[in-house]
Amino acid sequence: MPEFSEELVIRLYKTMYTIRGFEEKVSEYARTGMVPGFMIHLSVGQEAVPAGVCAALREDDYIVSTHRGHGHLIAKGARTDRMMAELKGKEAGYCRGRGGSMHITSVEVGGLGANGIVGAGLVIAPGAALSARMRGTDQVAVCFFGDGASNQGTFHEGLNLAATWKLPVVFVCENNGYGFSTPQRAHQSIGRISRRAEAYEMPGITVNGDDVMEVFLAASWAVERARSGGGPTLLEATTCRWHGHFEDDDDDYRSAEEKATFPAHDPIALLERRCIEEGLSSTAQLERIRSEVEEEIARACAFAEESEEPSPEDDAGLVFAGGER
Amino acid sequence: MAETMAAETEFLTYFQAVRLALKEEMELDPSVFLMGEDIRFSIFGPTKDLHLEVGESRVLDTPITESAFVGAAVGAAITGMRPVVEIMFADFMTVCMDQIINQAAKIRFMTGGQVKVPLVIRAPGGMLTSSAAQHSQCLEALFMHIPGLKICVPSGPVDAKGLLKSAIRDDDPVLFFEHKALYFASEEVPTDPQFTVPMGQAAVLREGEDVTVFAVSGMVSSAVSAANSLARDGISAEVIDPRTLVPLDKQALLASVRKTGRLVTVEEGCLTGGVGAEISALVTAEAWSDLKGPVVRVAAKDQPVPFSPVLEAACAPTAQTIAAAVRECVEKNR
Numbered sequence: 199m200p201e202f203s204e205e206l207v208i209r210l211y212k213t214m215y216t217i218r219g220f221e222e223k224v225s226e227y228a229r230t231g232m233v234p235g236f237m238i239h240l241s242v243g244q245e246a247v248p249a250g251v252c253a254a255l256r257e258d259d260y261i262v263s264t265h266r267g268h269g270h271l272i273a274k275g276a277r278t279d280r281m282m283a284e285l286k287g288k289e290a291g292y293c294r295g296r297g298g299s300m301h302i303t304s305v306e307v308g309g310l311g312a313n314g315i316v317g318a319g320l321v322i323a324p325g326a327a328l329s330a331r332m333r334g335t336d337q338v339a340v341c342f343f344g345d346g347a348s349n350q351g352t353f354h355e356g357l358n359l360a361a362t363w364k365l366p367v368v369f370v371c372e373n374n375g376y377g378f379s380t381p382q383r384a385h386q387s388i389g390r391i392s393r394r395a396e397a398y399e400m401p402g403i404t405v406n407g408d409d410v411m412e413v414f415l416a417a418s419w420a421v422e423r424a425r426s427g428g429g430p431t432l433l434e435a436t437t438c439r440w441h442g443h444f445e446d447d448d449d450d451y452r453s454a455e456e457k458a459t460f461p462a463h464d465p466i467a468l469l470e471r472r473c474i475e476e477g478l479s480s481t482a483q484l485e486r487i488r489s490e491v492e493e494e495i496a497r498a499c500a501f502a503e504e505s506e507e508p509s510p511e512d513d514a515g516l517v518f519a520g521g522e523r
Numbered sequence: 524m525a526e527t528m529a530a531e532t533e534f535l536t537y538f539q540a541v542r543l544a545l546k547e548e549m550e551l552d553p554s555v556f557l558m559g560e561d562i563r564f565s566i567f568g569p570t571k572d573l574h575l576e577v578g579e580s581r582v583l584d585t586p587i588t589e590s591a592f593v594g595a596a597v598g599a600a601i602t603g604m605r606p607v608v609e610i611m612f613a614d615f616m617t618v619c620m621d622q623i624i625n626q627a628a629k630i631r632f633m634t635g636g637q638v639k640v641p642l643v644i645r646a647p648g649g650m651l652t653s654s655a656a657q658h659s660q661c662l663e664a665l666f667m668h669i670p671g672l673k674i675c676v677p678s679g680p681v682d683a684k685g686l687l688k689s690a691i692r693d694d695d696p697v698l699f700f701e702h703k704a705l706y707f708a709s710e711e712v713p714t715d716p717q718f719t720v721p722m723g724q725a726a727v728l729r730e731g732e733d734v735t736v737f738a739v740s741g742m743v744s745s746a747v748s749a750a751n752s753l754a755r756d757g758i759s760a761e762v763i764d765p766r767t768l769v770p771l772d773k774q775a776l777l778a779s780v781r782k783t784g785r786l787v788t789v790e791e792g793c794l795t796g797g798v799g800a801e802i803s804a805l806v807t808a809e810a811w812s813d814l815k816g817p818v819v820r821v822a823a824k825d826q827p828v829p830f831s832p833v834l835e836a837a838c839a840p841t842a843q844t845i846a847a848a849v850r851e852c853v854e855k856n857r
Binding site: 260295305315323355515518520 | 585625670693
């Protein structure tokens, strides 16, 4: 059982606060046309899931992300300046401006890609896990996906393959209760998605995804199980998306009463309260972290703003590895 | 010839040539492995019992889930392996279009070149004795439309071996279309493990002066037969086998058309939006002044492939229908 040292708690807090700060800046940019495109999907309110899961991973472990992937990548250790540059479509972005928000990827931190296709990662992650095993490493692959994706054929095919071959995968369902505008009860007959694990004879766990410590403990267990050859786990974290499905979404499918409950789910406020109540950290220290993060985000924005635009002439060299068309 | 010349040869069928290429590449490179449905049993033979020769861990029978194992191959390819997956019938590629089109073909570009995707998808296509509409298609043209995919269409055992080895060594996703009706065709095949056929180099199988016949995969031998019969009537046809559709050997194609002034394309896929449509547009744009008449396209009917042997035979081009089209092309445009 991992211990909640001050260092770990601070790390979790900083990760969550960085995701929040980054995405609130992106939201502002989206409203004012400072980032191109309307397909900006934010995970504000859901920060505890990527923070808790990725804290259980090693640097060389893999994550496969969703279209709502900024938080995953930040939690895995990606730089916010290169991420912001990518969101602005700049050459200094992780994907040299060719991917943008929905496809943001940083292989150097083990991020194998955000994906614009719901459920696509559910079959890619088992492949990364298979590769790790074949190469003789003990790397683990985490696959993030949503409640909507749990109805895709790839969910069942990916879990079946991983379970059959006992692959080192942790399937992490971020259940925010909505597949775009469709509430969970209208898109699936079950309440707990983790129950589907039973069909593949793998452990299925549901945790409170607002509680980063609970997420971290469950993820640590699943990652250790995967790493030691025990096979895959389905980990469901119930969470709450504060913004619309994407930034231009009117979000009129959720009532004012429902939206009024969002602050009660705030994973950052929850951790702050616990830190103070249980003496894990001081108010002053948390304040210092917040200002550090704010400075980092400001630097990231400046970096992105000052970066060069990419050149269409370089596109051809990216279609094929050899550069030919 | 562009390929490495090799002294030693062995008389092999097409499926044996594929098998030898897979075995040699697995022996040369530990990152190469095979996945697919029932590939240890192997309906057409290329991977039958191969696991007994290269090891259980290198030849994986998967559940019947194309999305799962093609997606897993993408995941393995971007993390350091060189998977070769088999889609038992090319028609089943439609089950995993996301993995092929949105993932394999795009990941390199979308990530700004952070990864390469060294993945080969072997897919037997084409008509073979009443396999009917869901087990007979030639889907090459469908995938030519997607940037990021390379496409091999070997028409004989030597190319099957040499191109497959190039495909496995290539750092990009390659769709490797084997033709079911060719699996038992045979010829002398180089046994040197370093023998390869490079992608992007067409073969001129028969030289001619009057007309260029650009034939794909299972249609190549029919086109050669047609050219031989036309020669007896004084029509000299040059037959070109592109061997790979992406990359395409434009130089060989244009050089031939500039010499003959006429072009007939032949494929087993459907006419509309087919390979011939692209080749025709390309030649029209780049060699217009050399053309003596319109490009003629010979292809399968725009319909699903029928079951009845009589109807099936009437659906695809034959040596006779190819010869008739070539003759008309030459005689109309003197």
